[in-house]
Amino acid sequence: MTIALEFQDVSKRFEGATEPAVDHVSLSVETGELITIVGTSGGGKTTLLKMINRLYEPDSGQILLAGRDVMQQDPVQLRHGIGYVIQQVGLFPHMTVAQNVAVTPKLLKWDRARTSARVIELLELVGLDPAEFSARYPSQLSGGQQQRVGLARALACDPAVMLLDEPFGAIDAITRTGLQNELLRIHAAQGATYLFVTHDIREAFKLGTRVLIMSSGRVQQFATPQEIVTAPANQFVYDLLMTATVEEGEESLLDGAIGAPVLSAVS
Amino acid sequence: MLQYWTDYHDKILTCFGQHLLITVLALVASVVLATLLTLVLLPHRRASQVVVNLLGAFYAIPSLALFALMIPLLGIGPIPALIVLVLYNQFLLVRNFIDGFSQVDPALTEAATGLGMTPLQILWRVKFPLAFPVLASGLRLAMISTIGIATIAAVVGAGGVGTILFEGLQSQDPVKLIWGTLLVGGLAIAVNAALNAVERASKSRLHYEEAE
Numbered sequence: 001m002t003i004a005l006e007f008q009d010v011s012k013r014f015e016g017a018t019e020p021a022v023d024h025v026s027l028s029v030e031t032g033e034l035i036t037i038v039g040t041s042g043g044g045k046t047t048l049l050k051m052i053n054r055l056y057e058p059d060s061g062q063i064l065l066a067g068r069d070v071m072q073q074d075p076v077q078l079r080h081g082i083g084y085v086i087q088q089v090g091l092f093p094h095m096t097v098a099q100n101v102a103v104t105p106k107l108l109k110w111d112r113a114r115t116s117a118r119v120i121e122l123l124e125l126v127g128l129d130p131a132e133f134s135a136r137y138p139s140q141l142s143g144g145q146q147q148r149v150g151l152a153r154a155l156a157c158d159p160a161v162m163l164l165d166e167p168f169g170a171i172d173a174i175t176r177t178g179l180q181n182e183l184l185r186i187h188a189a190q191g192a193t194y195l196f197v198t199h200d201i202r203e204a205f206k207l208g209t210r211v212l213i214m215s216s217g218r219v220q221q222f223a224t225p226q227e228i229v230t231a232p233a234n235q236f237v238y239d240l241l242m243t244a245t246v247e248e249g250e251e252s253l254l255d256g257a258i259g260a261p262v263l264s265a266v267s
Numbered sequence: 268m269l270q271y272w273t274d275y276h277d278k279i280l281t282c283f284g285q286h287l288l289i290t291v292l293a294l295v296a297s298v299v300l301a302t303l304l305t306l307v308l309l310p311h312r313r314a315s316q317v318v319v320n321l322l323g324a325f326y327a328i329p330s331l332a333l334f335a336l337m338i339p340l341l342g343i344g345p346i347p348a349l350i351v352l353v354l355y356n357q358f359l360l361v362r363n364f365i366d367g368f369s370q371v372d373p374a375l376t377e378a379a380t381g382l383g384m385t386p387l388q389i390l391w392r393v394k395f396p397l398a399f400p401v402l403a404s405g406l407r408l409a410m411i412s413t414i415g416i417a418t419i420a421a422v423v424g425a426g427g428v429g430t431i432l433f434e435g436l437q438s439q440d441p442v443k444l445i446w447g448t449l450l451v452g453g454l455a456i457a458v459n460a461a462l463n464a465v466e467r468a469s470k471s472r473l474h475y476e477e478a479e
Contacts (some may be wrong), residue, residue: 053381079383090378094396104382153382163381 001030003067004161004193005052009166010061011217012047022058023217029210031160034187034194036208038201039240044217045197049163052195053082065161080108083154083162083192087169088147091138097149098125104156114211122152125189127182143212144175155190164196168203180207201244205229213237271442281429283450286427289345289420290413291354297409300353301360307363315365330355330419338423348417348425355416356409357467363405367398400470407462414455419446 006028013020022044029035037045051063054075063070070078075107091100098119105115120204123130126148138146149166154162168176184207198204204211205225213220213228213236221233232238272279277436308315333351341347379389395402421429428450435443 055380059379076383076385079381082381084378086378086381088372088374088378090372090374092375092379092397103379103384103414107383107388150378190304264388 001032003177004030004031004033004065005029005195006062006064007048008062008064010048010051010058010063012044012056012058018133020044020059020217022051025217025219026061027212027219029193029195031193032191033209034184034196034207034216035210035212036204037195037197037212037214038199038204039214040221041199043214045214047217048214049165049195049197050088053079053084054163080104080157081159081161083156083159085147085150085162085164087166089138089143089150091146091149091153093138095137096134097128097136097138097141098130100138101148101152101156103153108157115218118156119152120154123149125155125186126152128152142175143171147171147179148182150205151186153218155186158190158192160192162192162194164194166197166199169199176203183207199227211225213240268442268445271446279446279450282426282428282430283454285425286417286429286451286454288412289348289352289417289425289427291412293349293356293413293417294410296349297353297356297360297413298406301357301364304357304361305364305368308361309368312369316362319358319362319365322361326355326358330416331422334419334423343424345420345425348420348423352413352416352420356413359409359412360405363401363408364398367401367405368394368403371397400466403462403466403469407459407466410432410458410462411455414451414458418451 007025010022010025011020012022021042025044025048037048039045047056051058052065052070054070057071065073065078065082067128092103095103098116101122102115103120110118119134120130123133128145128148133145133149134142138149141149150167154164163237168179171179180203182195183194196204196207198207205228208225210222210224212222213233215236221228221237223233228237229241230239304318308318330351333355334348337347337351341350375393375397378388379393384392415429416430417425418432421427421433428447431443431450432447433441436449
């Protein structure tokens, strides 16, 4: 397996903050993995993600994307090769669905025929009938449909890396489950490397090939869902697993297999 | 009324033409200056507040007084009149331009940046079309205001429909007053209606009525 992404001792402290948002993080991600990043709010998840496409810049350390330091690259060109999906979706309200999906192809000056063929392909991929949805405006879509378009837009130019920042955070539970399954299907079909920030531990364990647990800007544990539930690395990870089940109203993890309810979400 | 038109239609048309010309020139210059000011101020929230407040205070000075005050500084004629009109417009334009651009959802800017748009592409492809209704409403206000204030510019010898109005005032001639009022009022109403239509069209194109 090749290394898609590597963090080497990366730190970031925002101006005016006393504690670093990301504190000496080192890790590496292999091509084709789907990494979910979970942890407390303000734990550094989003900061970690946004340093990859340079929406934030690290104070120290290096982030290597396919072996190249992101800080040595032109940020605009770097971003053309990275898919980016955010919780607020951020579809452009003055553009149709088709125009929204075509944003990056247009930036890369694809010709019209190639772009429209790609738009149709992408809408089908995310489960939206192109004939029905192409000409609609974002305001005419449900929240779930909007995020499908957001996903299609991010996938438009076949990025090697997809960054997803709580993409399903504002979507109701039933729609969310559907979208999670779609995402797994798309990820499996596409073979790109995904980094997916969420505050929903069940979502993290369901989607992730590996789960990155962060708190206070530091990596608490970075392992497969099975490894984490069978051997939580520390008290924080253990407590996090506990909150997941208590919130869902299930019985305590202390009896029986640790993390069994969480694991059930994986299968 | 009609007698005045038959006798003086040359003069009426000349004044109306001057009025249109000075209005159009003032607006073009105002938009250019306001655009520059907006681009400079946009990244600085505090500074733009201060500048908009100062422009607002300036806007509150009665135009007759301001034109008179400017005579020692700028002299008389169409140029000083233009300068004053452009300065007045800055409040209406800069305020709306800044409001228009800063009301664009930061999530859209973030998404656009993440997709690899340059700051200029974000401004032109995302912010400008979304801010357009607010920009257009600022422009509409500035046009109406300029048409009105340009009548006062006649006191510094800039010509325009104000000439007829001030003559009417001095000679207590209701016919002249009514003609002047009709011309200026009619022009303002027509321009307002036309620009309202443009604004409505741009808003419905954005599907604002359906957005939450």
